[in-house]
Structures are given as structure tokens and as C-alpha cells.
Amino acid sequence: MLLSIKHLNVWYNTVAGKYKVIDDLNLDIDQGELVSLVGESASGKSTLGQVISRMLPPVGITSGEVILDGVDVLKLSEKEMTKIRGTTVFMIFQNPLNSLNPVKRVEDQLMEALAIRNSRMNIQMTVEEARNEVIKALASLRLPDPEKIMIRYPHELSGGQVQRVVICMALLLRPKLLIADEPTTALDVTIQAQVVKLLKDLNKDTKMTIIFITHDVGLAYVLSDRMLVFYAGRVMEQGQTVEVVKNPLHPYTSGLLASIPSSPKHTGKLYSIPGSPPSYLSLPAGCKFAPRCRFAFERCFQEEPSYIKKDNRLIRCWLYE
Amino acid sequence: MSEIYSLKNVKKYYLAQKRGIIDAIVKVPKIYVRALDDVSISIADGNVIGVVGESGSGKSTMGKVMVTLETPTDGELYFKGKKVTKAEYPNIRKQVDMVFQNPATSLNPKMKVKDIVSEPLGHFDESAIKEVILKVGLAYDEVKDKQSRELSGGQVQRVAIARALMKRPELLVLDEPTSALDESIQAQVLNLLVDLQSEYKMTYIFITHNILVAKYISDYIVVLYAGKIVEYGPTSEVLSKPLHPYTQLLLSSVPTLDVKDVKPPIGDVPSLINLPQGCRFNPRCPFVMEKCRKEEPPLISQGQNYQVACWLYE
Ligand SMILES: Nc1ncnc2c1ncn2[C@@H]1O[C@H](COP(=O)(O)OP(=O)(O)OP(=O)(O)O)[C@@H](O)[C@H]1O
Numbered sequence: 001m002l003l004s005i006k007h008l009n010v011w012y013n014t015v016a017g018k019y020k021v022i023d024d025l026n027l028d029i030d031q032g033e034l035v036s037l038v039g040e041s042a043s044g045k046s047t048l049g050q051v052i053s054r055m056l057p058p059v060g061i062t063s064g065e066v067i068l069d070g071v072d073v074l075k076l077s078e079k080e081m082t083k084i085r086g087t088t089v090f091m092i093f094q095n096p097l098n099s100l101n102p103v104k105r106v107e108d109q110l111m112e113a114l115a116i117r118n119s120r121m122n123i124q125m126t127v128e129e130a131r132n133e134v135i136k137a138l139a140s141l142r143l144p145d146p147e148k149i150m151i152r153y154p155h156e157l158s159g160g161q162v163q164r165v166v167i168c169m170a171l172l173l174r175p176k177l178l179i180a181d182e183p184t185t186a187l188d189v190t191i192q193a194q195v196v197k198l199l200k201d202l203n204k205d206t207k208m209t210i211i212f213i214t215h216d217v218g219l220a221y222v223l224s225d226r227m228l229v230f231y232a233g234r235v236m237e238q239g240q241t242v243e244v245v246k247n248p249l250h251p252y253t254s255g256l257l258a259s260i261p262s263s264p265k266h267t268g269k270l271y272s273i274p275g276s277p278p279s280y281l282s283l284p285a286g287c288k289f290a291p292r293c294r295f296a297f298e299r300c301f302q303e304e305p306s307y308i309k310k311d312n313r314l315i316r317c318w319l320y321e
Numbered sequence: 322m323s324e325i326y327s328l329k330n331v332k333k334y335y336l337a338q339k340r341g342i343i344d345a346i347v348k349v350p351k352i353y354v355r356a357l358d359d360v361s362i363s364i365a366d367g368n369v370i371g372v373v374g375e376s377g378s379g380k381s382t383m384g385k386v387m388v389t390l391e392t393p394t395d396g397e398l399y400f401k402g403k404k405v406t407k408a409e410y411p412n413i414r415k416q417v418d419m420v421f422q423n424p425a426t427s428l429n430p431k432m433k434v435k436d437i438v439s440e441p442l443g444h445f446d447e448s449a450i451k452e453v454i455l456k457v458g459l460a461y462d463e464v465k466d467k468q469s470r471e472l473s474g475g476q477v478q479r480v481a482i483a484r485a486l487m488k489r490p491e492l493l494v495l496d497e498p499t500s501a502l503d504e505s506i507q508a509q510v511l512n513l514l515v516d517l518q519s520e521y522k523m524t525y526i527f528i529t530h531n532i533l534v535a536k537y538i539s540d541y542i543v544v545l546y547a548g549k550i551v552e553y554g555p556t557s558e559v560l561s562k563p564l565h566p567y568t569q570l571l572l573s574s575v576p577t578l579d580v581k582d583v584k585p586p587i588g589d590v591p592s593l594i595n596l597p598q599g600c601r602f603n604p605r606c607p608f609v610m611e612k613c614r615k616e617e618p619p620l621i622s623q624g625q626n627y628q629v630a631c632w633l634y635e
């Protein structure tokens with residue numbers, strides 16, 4: 001088991017008040033898995049990524065366990081965390097420029113990444129060898145003219161190129177766990193598809209474990225083997241990607257899938273889940289989806305369902321008790 | 322159906338960089354970005370025309386030229402058969418309007434909703450404002466005094482649409498109206514747009530990155546690549562059996578719930594300053610032939626209202 005999360009709760013303590021954004025999350029991920037986190041904006045996906053990589057801002061408060069590669073990262077000091085960041089866990093952000101240093105050339109940043117890897121693994125390399133390794137990695141991402149890209153600064157590259165440079169960093173660092181938070185949202189579909197292929201290959205060829213965060217269910221379907229569906233800080237459904245998409249059990253999952261346009265307008269109106277997501281400051285009692293759920297019954301408004309196991313899946317819904 | 326708007330050989334070149342006085346003195350040649358490069362299209366009344374293509378392919382530029390916010394560098398525009406000259410611009414703007422990409426940034430965040438919506442009218446007519454705000458599915462009393470920064474993404478998008486509807490335009494350009502929205506709210510906005518179109522008998526130019534959305538709402542599809550139309554035809558044909566190699570690769574890049582794979586084209590979009598010789602897609606095209614590197618293919622007719630710019634279909 002590479003990652004084991006037990007009873008994780010996360011709160012943000014802000015001027016507006018203290019509110020819980022992750023509720024009793026449990027998740028086990030094996031080495032080599034490709035897992036996606038889906039759900040609408042503000043459902044808590046990025047927060048989870050930040051907790052695992054220990055990038056949560058100081059206003060975030062946690063309880064529970066996040067055991068990564070044998071250690072509980074929530075209990076590590078910042079100094080101990082620095083030692084494993086990059087090679088044990090590496091996180092890619094939605095805005096790729098956040099992952100790069102704006103005043104350093106691409107080459108220097110990639111060489112640094114490789115140096116970190118080499119020093120932690122006790123590998124000796126000459127500057128020449130290291131440089132070749134970096135060029136090889138860039139070329140494997142099908143970046144045309146790697147040598148030209150290396151001498152540039154991040155702002156001199158297109159969005160797609162920057163994101164590929166960041167993925168190149170991951171390639172050089174070879175983290176055990178890669179967390180990619182909406183890495184393609186700002187990119188064109190063709191470049192998104194290139195990045196998706198890259199991540200799939202990386203996972204297949206090097207057994208790198210990947211957590212992919214997105215609000216695009218189609219993208220998560222194409223990419224991942226396992227899927228977690230978030231709503232209001234809860235994992236409402238969790239299972240094999242193909243099963244979740246082809247046969248959604250939780251009413252929120254089926255609503256989300258049904259609202260994706262799939263046929264032309266003359267065939268009828270698009271389905272959309274009525275209402276809007278709740279505010280964390282005033283979450284409904286009971287099931288958090290109840291005010292929008294067409295199957296809601298009395299119990300749903302009083303008691304919140306915990307994880308219920310059905311057909312290899314975990315579902316937070318009273319219908320499956 | 323009659324033609325409502327047409328573009329004939331329209332070009333829009335932007336100056337790539339500001340030139341200093343010294344550059345002009347020593348005659349450094351001007352460098353242009355060819356955002357639209359010889360675009361011709363005839364749009365029939367009452368249809369939804371989906372415009373798809375990668376970032377920088379010229380989608381927004383085409384919209385801005387049509388609503389006369391940008392003046393073409395070359396070529397002609399015709400609205401209902403009448404040539405659109407500069408003198409005609411104010412008149413055109415009464416009948417052709419645009420909802421901009423990112424309304425959250427294009428609307429004044431401090432203005433009240435009722436003022437945003439009434440602005441195009443030039444005077445305050447509460448009953449007219451109330452009517453369109455209700456039309457777009459917002460509660461008038463709840464939102465009228467709110468500033469746009471106090472609204473959710475879906476609400477801001479509705480306000481932007483309400484504002485455009487005030488003038489009862491005959492043709493409405495919608496630039497990425499749902500790309501900032503979650504799937505469920507996107508579905509609401511799309512339903513709304515379909516209803517409004519049939520109620521007001523409008524023509525839409527619907528710009529989007531999202532092929533599934535284009536497939537849902539459009540009657541015809543225009544595929545732009547590096548400032549040029551490469552394919553134009555009925556949605557059912559273009560998006561189910563595309564002819565142009567670029568359209569094919571664009572479609573196989575789109576993640577869907579049907580196939581658990583994507584097949585992206587190699588390489589990047591070309592620079593609009595230095596376009597490749599011949600067909601501008603040739604460096605990325607799996608079917609490239611000798612001729613493609615020399616001569617640029619024109620739009621070749623493939624039956625009624627269907628055109629493709631590729632030598633494979635000569
Ligand atoms: N005012 C301007 N000055 C200079 N160049 C411009 C200007 N507006 C657009 N361009 C350039 O023209 C080209 C086409 O831009 P346009 O905004 O039409 O693309 P688009 O297809 O709408 O892209 P996106 O999908 O990113 O919105 C781009 O290379 C862009 O940088």
C-alpha cells in the first residue's frame with residue numbers, strides 16, 4: 001500500500017468562520033494505480049491533494065492519518081517533509097506557472113530536479129550526462145526543439161509547453177506518487193490529449209502512482225482506473241472508473257453524468273441537477289445532497305450516510321443500505 | 322432559408338509588436354499576426370453556427386469582426402445582403418451583438434445587475450429589464466441590486482446573456498458562454514439558450530472549445546485552424562464523419578464516455594507570424610502529400626453547404 005488515508009477531516013479556519021471541507025475520508029491506493037478525483041468546483045478535490053503533499057495553507061486544520069510510503073505525513077515536521085517532497089510525492093498545479101520559478105531558465109530548473117533525484121538515490125552523474133538525461137526527457141514529451149526550450153524562461157513558453165516542462169520535472173524526479181491538480185484545464189483539447197497520453201504512459205512504463213484531479217468526467221474516464229466522486233467535501237462514490245461511469249449508483253454521480261451533452265438539441269432538453277451546491281458555512285443536516293436529490297426520503301434529511309459497501313464500491317447513500 | 326450574414330475573403334491582421342520611431346526610420350519590416358486569413362462564409366438565418374478550433378485559431382477575432390468591434394484588414398462583410406461599410410457600423414450594432422468570453426472580467430464588477438442589463442438601451446426601463454432578467458431564469462428582486470462580483474459563475478453568465486438580449490439582436494455571437502461553468506450549470510445555460518433562440522428567432526454564432534457542447538447546440542459547424550476555415554458543414558456530418566484531417570484529429574482528442582482513449586495530433590499550432598508553406602496543417606498531417614507543401618488548398622465543395630480545404634478532396 002503506497003497511500004492509506006484514515007478518517008481524514010479538514011477544516012479551514014477563516015474570518016468567515018471555521019468550516020469543514022473534508023469529512024471522514026478513507027482511501028487506500030496501491031503502488032501503480034491511476035486514480036481520479038472528480039466533482040464540481042469547491043467540492044474539496046484540491047484540498048485533498050494539498051493535504052497529501054502537505055501544501056495546505058496555514059488556515060487548514062487536519063485530523064486523521066495520511067500514511068504515505070509508511071509514514072504519516074500529517075505528523076512530519078516541515079524539515080522532514082522537505083526531505084521527501086519531490087521524490088516521494090510531487091504535485092502539479094492547474095496553473096503550471098505556479099510550479100516553475102519565473103526567474104530561472106527551464107534548463108536550470110530541470111537540472112535541479114535531476115540533481116535532487118540523484119542525490120537522494122546516491123547516483124553520480126557528470127554535468128554532461130545530466131544534461132543529456134534532461135534533453136532525453138524533454139524529447140520524450142514530444143516537445144519540439146528541446147534545446148531551444150531549455151534556454152528559455154517559463155514566461156517565454158506557451159501554456160502547453162510549460163505544462164509539459166512541469167511533467168518533465170516529474171519524469172526526472174520519478175516521485176512514488178504524482179498528484180496532478182487539473183493540469184489540463186487551461187490547455188487546448190489537443191494538448192490536453194497529449195498530456196493525458198503522457199501520464200498514462202508514465203503510469204504504465206514506470207509504475208508511477210498518479211492521482212488526477214479534474215471536474216471533467218470524460219477526461220477522468222479516459223485516464224483513470226479508479227474514480228472518487230466528490231460532493232460537498234464527501235466522497236459520495238468510489239469504485240472502478242468503468243463501473244462508476246457505466247453504472248453510477250449514487251444519485252449525485254448519475255446526475256452529473258446525465259448533464260453531459262450527448263445528443264443534439266432536437267432530441268430534447270439537457271438534464272441538469274436542480275438547485276445549487278450548498279455553502280460549507282451552512283451545510284444541510286443529514287445527507288449533503290438531499291436538497292437536490294430526487295430520491296431523498298425522510299431519513300436522508302436527518303442522518304448522514306456513512307460508507308456503504310456494494311459491488312466493490314463505497315457509496316454514501318441510504319438507498320444502498 | 323435566407324442568408325443573414327456573410328464574410329467574403331475577410332482578413333484581420335494584427336501588428337505583432339509595437340514599433341518604435343527608430344524601427345520606422347530604419348525601416349524594420351512590420352510583423353503581422355494573421356488572426357483571420359481569408360475567411361469566407363455565408364450564414365443562413367435562424368441557425369446556430371458552432372465555431373470550433375484550438376486556442377488562437379481566430380474564433381474570437383471572427384466574432385469581433387462580425388459585430389464590427391474590429392475592422393477587417395481586407396475583405397467584405399454583408400448583413401442581409403447589404404454591404405457593411407464603416408458608416409453602417411452603428412446600425413449593425415443594433416442588430417448584431419456579442420456575449421464575451423469571461424463575462425466575469427468583461428462586466429464591470431462594481432456595477433449593479435439592473436444597470437449592467439439596461440446599459441445597452443441607453444435609458445432605464447424597469448419593465449424591460451425585469452422581463453429579460455426573468456427570461457434568463459434569475460429572480461429579479463434578488464439580483465437587481467447586486468454587483469456582478471457578488472454572483473456565481475452561472476449567474477454572471479446569465480446576466481451577460483440578459484444584457485445582450487436587451488437589444489433584441491437578430492444575430493448573437495456567444496464566445497465560450499459555458500466554458501467556465503460546471504457540467505450541471507452548463508446544462509441549464511444551454512437549455513436557456515436553445516429556448517431563447519426559438520422564442521426570439523435569433524441566429525447564433527456559438528464559439529466553443531467543447532465539441533460535445535457544439536454537437537448539442539449547433540446546426541452547422543465551422544472548424545478554424547490557424548486563422549482559416551478548414552471545414553464547414555452540417556453538424557451531424559462534420560462531427561460524426563469529419564473529412565478534414567485536422568477535424569479528425571481534433572475530434573479524437575476529445576475525451577468522451579464512449580471510447581476510453583484519446584489520439585492527439587503531434588506537434589503544436591503553428592505561429593501565425595510564420596505560417597508553413599502550402600497547407601498550413603501539413604507539418605502535423607498524417608496524410609501529407611507533395612502538393613500540400615507547395616500549394617494552399619482552397620475550400621472545395623462537398624455537396625450542399627459543405628466545404629473542406631484539403632487536397633484529399635479535390
Ligand atoms: N488585439 C490584438 N492584438 C494583437 N494580436 C491579437 C489581438 N487579438 C487577437 N490577437 C491574436 O490573434 C490570434 C487569434 O486570436 P483569437 O482571440 O481570435 O483566438 P481564439 O480562437 O478566440 O482563441 P481562444 O480559444 O484562446 O479564445 C491569436 O494569435 C491572438 O494572439
Ligand SMILES: Nc1ncnc2c1ncn2[C@@H]1O[C@H](COP(=O)(O)OP(=O)(O)O)[C@@H](O)[C@H]1O
Binds near residue numbers: 012014040045059
Ligand atoms: N486557503 C483556503 N482558505 C479558505 N478556504 C479555502 C482555501 N482553499 C480552499 N478553500 C475552500 O475549501 C473548499 C474546497 O476547495 P477546493 O479543495 O479548492 O475544491 P475543488 O478543488 O474541489 O474545487 C471551497 O469552499 C474553497 O473555497
Ligand code: SF4
Binds near residue numbers: 250293295305
Ligand atoms: S442518502 Fe438520500 S438524499 Fe442522499 S443521495 Fe441517497 S437517496 Fe439521495
Ligand code: SF4
Binds near residue numbers: 603607
Ligand atoms: S491538404 Fe494535405 S496536408 Fe493539408 S490537410 Fe489535406 S492532406 Fe493534410
Ligand SMILES: [Mg+2]
Binds near residue numbers: 042046047
Ligand atoms: Mg481545485
Ligand SMILES: [Mg+2]
Binds near residue numbers: 380381382422496
Ligand atoms: Mg477566444
